[in-house]
Amino acid sequence: MTFPPYRSRYLPAMTLRQIRALPDKAWAPVILATGAIEQHGPHLPVAVDALMGQVWLARALARLPAGASCYVAPPVTIGKSNEHTGFPGTLMISRETLRQHILAVARQVHAWGFRSLAVINTHGGNVPVIVPTLREIRAALGMRAGLLQARQADGISAQEATFGIHAGEVETSWILAAAERLTDMSKAECEYPAKLDDPGEVRPVAAPALVAWASRDVSLSGIMGDAAAATAEKGERWIERGSADLAEAIMEVCRIGKAGQP
Numbered sequence: 001m002t003f004p005p006y007r008s009r010y011l012p013a014m015t016l017r018q019i020r021a022l023p024d025k026a027w028a029p030v031i032l033a034t035g036a037i038e039q040h041g042p043h044l045p046v047a048v049d050a051l052m053g054q055v056w057l058a059r060a061l062a063r064l065p066a067g068a069s070c071y072v073a074p075p076v077t078i079g080k081s082n083e084h085t086g087f088p089g090t091l092m093i094s095r096e097t098l099r100q101h102i103l104a105v106a107r108q109v110h111a112w113g114f115r116s117l118a119v120i121n122t123h124g125g126n127v128p129v130i131v132p133t134l135r136e137i138r139a140a141l142g143m144r145a146g147l148l149q150a151r152q153a154d155g156i157s158a159q160e161a162t163f164g165i166h167a168g169e170v171e172t173s174w175i176l177a178a179a180e181r182l183t184d185m186s187k188a189e190c191e192y193p194a195k196l197d198d199p200g201e202v203r204p205v206a207a208p209a210l211v212a213w214a215s216r217d218v219s220l221s222g223i224m225g226d227a228a229a230a231t232a233e234k235g236e237r238w239i240e241r242g243s244a245d246l247a248e249a250i251m252e253v254c255r256i257g258k259a260g261q262p
C-alpha cells in the first residue's frame with residue numbers, strides 16, 4: 001500500500017529537483033494539517049485529532065480533479081492541548097512553539113517558491129494560535145494563508161451540538177468509520193460538561209463570560225458528549241460530506257490564487 005495515499009502531492013516524498021520544477025507554485029496551496037495527541041476518553045485513541053487530519057487529507061484530495069494543483073506539507077501532530085492536562089496520553093507543545101512551527105513551514109515553502117498556505121485543523125485548542133499566525137504569514141511574507149473548513153455534522157441534537165465538544169458522538173463516529181479497530185465501544189459513555197437547560201458553573205462553551213476551563217474540571221471520563229450514540233454509518237456520512245466541503249475549499253483557494261496571477 002502507498003502511504004500516504006496522497007503521496008504524489010506529498011512534498012517530503014519528492015526530490016529537490018522535483019520540487020524545484022513544480023510549475024504551479026505561484027498559486028498551488030501547500031496544505032498543512034494541524035492536530036493533537038490528547039486524551040479522548042476511555043474508548044478512543046489519543047491520536048484522534050492527528051489521525052483525522054490524515055483522514056480528511058486522504059479523502060478530500062482523492063476527490064480533486066486529476067491535475068488539480070495542491071501539495072501537502074508534513075503534518076503537525078502535537079498541538080496546544082493544555083486544556084487536557086491531568087490525563088495520561090496528552091502530549092502538547094506551547095502556543096509559542098506551535099506558532100513558530102507554522103511560521104517555519106511557511107517561511108521555508110515560501111523560499112522554495114510557494115505563495116499559498118492552507119491549514120486543515122482538527123483540534124479546537126489550536127485555533128486561537130493558528131488564526132493570528134496565518135495573519136502574520138500574510139503580513140510578513142505576503143503569502144495567501146487560510147483555514148480550510150467543512151460544515152458541522154448534521155442531524156445531531158441541540159445538546160450534542162452545544163456541549164458535545166470532545167470525544168462525543170461526532171468524533172467517535174468518525175473514528176468508528178475510519179479506524180474502528182482502534183476504538184473500544186464497550187467504554188463509550190455519555191458525559192456532558194453541562195446541560196442546555198442547566199449549564200452549571202463551568203461552561204466550556206456558550207457561557208455569558210468566557211471561562212478558562214480544563215477538561216478535568218468538567219469531565220470525569222474525559223468525554224464531553226454522547227459517545228454512546230456514535231455509529232460508523234454516521235461517521236462515514238459526515239466524513240463524506242466534510243471531505244467534499246474540503247475538496248471544494250481547496251479548489252476555491254486554487255482559483256483565487258490563479259486569478260491573482262499577473
Ligand SMILES: [Zn+2]
Pocket residue numbers: 040048049122123166167171
Ligand atoms: Zn478531538
